[in-house]
Amino acid sequence: MSNWNPAVWRAAQQIETALTSVRSAESLPLLPLDTANTLRPLKQRWESVQQREWRVAARHVRQTLRSRVSALIQDLQRFLNESSRRAAEPVATAGDLYRDLIALTEEFHDVAIDRDERTVSATTDWIVLDHVDLGPFRIVWCWDRRDEEDELRVIAEEPHPAQRDEDVPHPHVRGESLCPGEATVPLERALRAGRLYDAFLIVRQVLQTYNSGSAYVSLSEWEGVRCYGCGDSVSDDDVSGCESCGAELCPDCRDVCHVCEAALCQTCAVVCTGCLETVCATCRPLHGSRRSSLCPACHAKETHEVEETNPADENPAPATTTSVAVHSGELGETPVPA
């Protein structure tokens, strides 16, 4: 058993005071006094209309009274239910907190209590998820910032953030905020009850678990996107996609169609056999049923040259064959030249 630590004990007392004051403020749900306060004037109104024998008005006041009383009964029942639930969870005593703080030193590195900043902090081991080294994280809890956004912070000690977003040091941390996911409710309950040991353990287990289905940045893209051409990682700012097949490319592997300026990968980029410039499939003219190996300009030039070389004749030679339609499904005769 470790020796008595007076500094930790004083911190435990300070935390207990903070938790107790917060719990006192929280412990009583709202009493439905506003609803109750509307009943007295309604009763006076009832007595007044009864005296004057205003039957229609009396019926109306009676209905309003019944409706208000019914609402008050529901509000009172809600008060009973809520006040009973809030009292159920035991709150940590200074002794519990002391034992939690001492136990944290056996689970974590560099446990520190800053009574001026009102924080308890501890550092995890190195976190490695799916072979991506994310470094250790410092968990910092501020007992003075109960229910505020920065009550609990997670700080990367040796940051290795996602290449596409430097604000994401861990798949489930943005900035210094952990997104606890399925730990949200048990973590909140632990902090509310002052079970610091439990709360820190829960946070650590979230940091050590990778949920690929719900990450700020997936680990497969942690180092950036892989270039389809050379395999190097590319940042989001530099990556471009082949407009023909969608492959992701680094600036060095990106080619451009000289006709339409579409970005192309090495597979989709074709070199025009005429001018040796890059051309995409869409810009290459059709040649029969296939795409020409020429760009539009070279294809047009070649077509023009062919027409000039083989112009159409004015007096064509007589036909030497008989053109007869042959019906494949019929038995018939046709003259065959010798």
Add this chain to the structure above:
Amino acid sequence: MKILFINHDGGGFADHLEIAPGTTVQGLFSEKATGRPQDYLIRVNRQPAAPEMVLQEGDRVSFTPIKIEGA
């Protein structure tokens, strides 16, 4: 006998529990938790505990899943 039992699985549970004398950690786990003990951090009085450990009056027992998915 009474212990403080804390289970961080699902929505979490933390309350005092009456258990039979001689109940072991394994026995409590079989009764109160799902899955395998090796999938949990099991602590008795904030210390790692063996499955065969016999629980005592006033013990603080917690089960924390090793894998807890963030979002």
